[in-house]
Amino acid sequence: MGGRRGAVPRGGTRSPATARAVGRGGRSRRGAWTREEALAKAQETFDQLLPKGIDSPDSHLSTVRDACSGQSVARLWFALRGEPGRREAYIYEITVAERFRGQGYGRATMRACVETARELGATSVGLHVLGSNGVARSLYTSLGFAEVGVTMSLALDAS
Numbered sequence: 001m002g003g004r005r006g007a008v009p010r011g012g013t014r015s016p017a018t019a020r021a022v023g024r025g026g027r028s029r030r031g032a033w034t035r036e037e038a039l040a041k042a043q044e045t046f047d048q049l050l051p052k053g054i055d056s057p058d059s060h061l062s063t064v065r066d067a068c069s070g071q072s073v074a075r076l077w078f079a080l081r082g083e084p085g086r087r088e089a090y091i092y093e094i095t096v097a098e099r100f101r102g103q104g105y106g107r108a109t110m111r112a113c114v115e116t117a118r119e120l121g122a123t124s125v126g127l128h129v130l131g132s133n134g135v136a137r138s139l140y141t142s143l144g145f146a147e148v149g150v151t152m153s154l155a156l157d158a159s
Helices: 017-024 026-030 035-049 105-119 134-142
Strands: 007-011 059-066 072-083 086-096 124-127
Touching: 059 105, 072 105, 086 105, 105 124, 105 134
Parallel strands: 086 124
Antiparallel strands: 007 059, 059 072, 072 086
């Protein structure tokens, strides 16, 4: 597995942090939703995407551990979507613990995800990344990901 560090996804973790993260950022931060609305919307989406929790069909939730120490370094959640022959592995969450960032764990996790997706019969891997997240965008581009659409926004004064 390339990168400076080896990362091994291990299944079986639930990630309520995903719902909390939506409450801290995104549209909530820009004022489109209150914190409570953002949390409710995140929980609704979470329930739709994972109706059976970690046992939801075609969903893969992992704690990523350092291959040598076994220490938890990241979380990964992706799901297979689409029809046979055109299955996309869509990454809903990839988060490297802050103290492990910049050490190759993100790259190793992405490579492991892509390989797992390939083994599961996916024909592509997709994800969403904020335009302002230059570090992540650079990583994904270096791995061969390409932009397929751009969402733009113009904030209007309240007056």
